[in-house]
Amino acid sequence: MIPYGSHFISEEEISAVVKVLKNEWLTQGEQVPAFEQGLCNLTDAKNAVAVNSATSALHLSCLALDVAKGDVVWVPANTFVATANCARYCGASVEFVDIDIATGNISVASLQSMLLHAEKSGRLPKVVIAVHFAGTACEMETIHSLSKKYQFKIIEDASHATGASYPNGGKIGNSLYSDITVFSFHPVKVLTTAEGGASLTNDNQLAERIRRLRNHGIDRDLKNRGNSWEFDQTELGFNFRMPDVLAAIGNIQLQRLEGFLNRRREIAARYYDELAKRNIDCVGSINNYSSFHLFGILLDDNQISEKQNIFVELRQQGIGVNVHYKPVYLNSYYQTTHSSISSCASAEMFYKKEISIPIYPELTDIEFNKVVSVLETVLEKSYDNCGNW
């Protein structure tokens, strides 16, 4: 089966890990600070704090922005559940914003109209989380100016977008349009540390707070204590640290990132080209700034009822497709905890149409051609049989 995504580990990462294993520090050594510096160099952010997952990074970012019980956090309906869960960890409630079907990103028009209503009802969000779906930037300039008007904070969930840019050329992560940007380094993402994540911010105090919260709420970490045994826990934190063994993988992956992105963009450009010839709609558009973590096709209206069959057929023919995402509020946890969820029509339509097809640096040209030809035959068959599999 050709998977929809895959990590790319070379001998270099393996020997970097072995080297750390033979070192004095398996965790809290030199590798994590080097990785954090590397993320700052990549993005031009002032601070990067590496943690054990993007889920932890989102959680600590919400805490650092003082999200608490009684607050409301807005997230796009089309995202991984972790984007919403972080607000729940802090006791806040979550409201969902609809998306643009063309990109899968948060719809600025929906955001605007929700803000108008929320202002009247006195339920403005404390934080809005923007997810750069598949690695394509949201309209951050508009969202940023709305945040000034309505006084909310912004977290960019850039779990799909390590190494991606805004259309104006700035790197996602520079946090020029937000308070904090979060990356994920899970193996399925663009750059991996096996498990890992980071919060990037230009606000030194937010960075300090996140640093402290990842380490139990203790000000100094083990290595910087010098000859003193003293430490002081000033607030209730967690152990969300990234181990040095894993940061060593990240330090090598950062050097290879540009190569990963080039190959992803090359594959994406060829998909847009080949699939357009076959009248297959795709999410997003050809560009050189997305990281193309995912590549989604969109079924035609008359294929929606057959999505299950199409999905199974593609898998049976060796194409490891997936779907991103079921609108978060359709999960039973959110159905039972949230009494009044208004539905997001575009996110639900997107969910009915989207299928993620394989994209990752090691996808070969032969595999690429197989994906295109299998897609073509399976989708054509679904036309012929129209509801009659």
Ligand SMILES: *Cc1c(COP(=O)(O)O)cnc(C)c1O
């Ligand atoms: C993967 C992902 C996360 C969670 O990342 P982890 O590092 O696995 O915790 C959060 N948000 C989005 C949009 C993701 O795709």
